[in-house]
Amino acid sequence: MNRDVLQKKILTILTEDFEFEQPGLNDNLRDDHGFDSIDAIELLGKIELILGFSLTWEEKEKAMGIRTINDILDYIEVIAASRKP
């Protein structure tokens, strides 16, 4: 999946499920959209669906430090690449 497709999917999730209004790729998720650690855990469940596999504990822990949508995209790309056979 290329970054543009991924970006579209993540933006759809953030606007539809997390009620983001006009999200910017470098917005601070917490300060600009009230996105907290419980939201992050919910989002991880959706990322698992996109990736088609479960995330490890370490991967989930790493995700809790994410601050922007670009960080989310980087995070997914790194994990997808690391799991490639």
Place this chain on the structure above:
Amino acid sequence: MKVDRFLDFLVTILCWAWFILGFFLFFSWLYLGVALFAKNKEASFQRLNSRFYRVFFYLLRVTALRHKWEIDQEVAAIRSAVIVCNHLSYLDPLLLIALFARHRTIVKTRFFSMPVFGWIIRKSGYFPASGEGRFTKMMLAQMQTMESFFQDGGNLFVFPEGARSRDGRVGDLHKGALKIARLCKAPIYVLQLAQTDKLFPPGRFLFQSRLKNSITLKIIDRIEPDYQEDTPSTAMLEQRLRDAFSVRVP
């Protein structure tokens, strides 16, 4: 008047004595035993917390006789739900712990660093109010077991207004519990607690044991969304909660 203050002082000292001596003499070894040997440590810690505060409220009831307690029986029967309640006094969380043997709640992060209390709330599976920094692991671990906690009949209770209300108006609502309800597809019960602040007013050290008062706890709304067909947004749940709190039953 002086007699009243003296009696208030005695009741307050008795309650503090239970908190300190009751804990060290009767409960500390139970907590230790559970920490070492219990199969389900978290549930056992929660039950001990509940018993500890039941004794506390028993002492309050028999020493502050002018305060009548009217707790709706339906409240104590709630299981597998997110419970949200208005917040008036420091007594409120203790009352809900006493009512629900299997419970979790959300606690300010600074309490997790306190010596004995911090250990107990960690072992009890309570949530840190923030999942930032060193609380990330704890938040992830608690969330991972949240669905099975609800399946076991546990309740997550919270005071979404955060701080105790001094004027009875609805403050800013914290949405964490609503997000958890949505994520775990749990029903939400809205409770109204009244007059605990007459017994233990905010900012005061002494209980007002001689005041004639009626403390009530009742269900004012049940939010049971159809999560399969139409999961409500957090904003919708928040509005429903705000409406329920705004119409507080007299």
